[in-house]
Amino acid sequence: MTVQRFSHARLVLPDRILDSGCIEIENGRITRIEAANDSAEATVDLQGGYLVPGFIDLHVHGGDGADFMDGTEEAFRTVCRAHARHGTTALLATTTVARHEQHLAFLRVCRSLKGQELDGAIIVGAHFYGPYFGREARGCHPAESVREPIPAEYNDYLAFADSLVTATVAPELPGAEAFVRACVARGIRCNAGHSHATFEQVEQAIGWGVRHVDHLFCAMSDRARLRQQQTYPMRGGLLEATLYFDELTTEVIADGKHLAPELLRLAYKIKGADRLALVTDANRALDMPDGEYLFGPREGGELILRRDGVGLMPDGRSLASGVEGLDTAVRTMLAASGASLVEVVRMVSLTPARIAGLQRDRGSIEPGKRADLVHLDEQLRVRQVWIGGRKVV
Ligand SMILES: [Zn+2]
Ligand SMILES: [Zn+2]
Numbered sequence: 001m002t003v004q005r006f007s008h009a010r011l012v013l014p015d016r017i018l019d020s021g022c023i024e025i026e027n028g029r030i031t032r033i034e035a036a037n038d039s040a041e042a043t044v045d046l047q048g049g050y051l052v053p054g055f056i057d058l059h060v061h062g063g064d065g066a067d068f069m070d071g072t073e074e075a076f077r078t079v080c081r082a083h084a085r086h087g088t089t090a091l092l093a094t095t096t097v098a099r100h101e102q103h104l105a106f107l108r109v110c111r112s113l114k115g116q117e118l119d120g121a122i123i124v125g126a127h128f129y130g131p132y133f134g135r136e137a138r139g140c141h142p143a144e145s146v147r148e149p150i151p152a153e154y155n156d157y158l159a160f161a162d163s164l165v166t167a168t169v170a171p172e173l174p175g176a177e178a179f180v181r182a183c184v185a186r187g188i189r190c191n192a193g194h195s196h197a198t199f200e201q202v203e204q205a206i207g208w209g210v211r212h213v214d215h216l217f218c219a220m221s222d223r224a225r226l227r228q229q230q231t232y233p234m235r236g237g238l239l240e241a242t243l244y245f246d247e248l249t250t251e252v253i254a255d256g257k258h259l260a261p262e263l264l265r266l267a268y269k270i271k272g273a274d275r276l277a278l279v280t281d282a283n284r285a286l287d288m289p290d291g292e293y294l295f296g297p298r299e300g301g302e303l304i305l306r307r308d309g310v311g312l313m314p315d316g317r318s319l320a321s322g323v324e325g326l327d328t329a330v331r332t333m334l335a336a337s338g339a340s341l342v343e344v345v346r347m348v349s350l351t352p353a354r355i356a357g358l359q360r361d362r363g364s365i366e367p368g369k370r371a372d373l374v375h376l377d378e379q380l381r382v383r384q385v386w387i388g389g390r391k392v393v
Contacts, residue, residue: 054089054372080120086325096296
């Protein structure tokens, strides 16, 4: 197997930037990082810019016209190719609220493609996201399929435990504790999300094993606070608990549309770069023209609009997931949060890798890890992408 040497770009390492460095790749893995450039031996001369670890998306539904819930291999491949163009080299295929058979169709395809070379981002597994949401906190997901976790149903999903990396549940639902415990027993990580749980309910859920919270600030707490206005004292909900508990990691949709800069600053200040991941929450309208799209499966999905660089409900006001890639998230977070480039890159690489349990092989430019690499120009736009040392963009 040939040895490749990449040089003449600033290397973004987990804790610093190496201005003039060189990395060596063999059999798809990083074997060496050297401080000095040796142009004579460079097989890939990057001619400036930054070399950063491949981005990892914990929460992504679609792109380039396809949604994972379409439930076909072709749809999965299309989404993975689209996100690779934005620097994503590994992702969790994320479900939406849908019917039982649609989840099973999704899980079958996910299992068959997991870990495979796809000419795009590698599917490291599924983020089982919905249908176990709080009805009032469902956002753009269809109301008729939102439901409570019942073993007779979710045991069919847990039969795919080998392909499930994370699962989301609203902790206030009846059956949530048993669902979380069943997931944790099978090595599946649990998130709280689309929930109006109280602070106390979230604290209990941490006891069951919940460790991550989906899209901070979005689809959480508002209803709970309203309901409690009738009495006093004012109570905390999922949002406050996420900020408070160090046991909980979380994520922000850093597309510049979901959250104003002060919320990105707040999330970074409280959670820090090691507990905060950037996600796209992208729907099928990524890299597509403005217009009408279906969020989720082609059959039974919710009608949404792509407009103004984001997904919107037909009312044109409420948000309905993202249409930008993780490259946009990096630029948005850097401009908004006050975090350094090293920290922002960590929020799209090592931090999500740790949250998903992938850090042994992924998430940083370090000897022994996979050569999943992104070459960015000075403006942090994606120039080239390698997955396992193989150039895909
Ligand atoms: Zn959501
Ligand atoms: Zn989502």
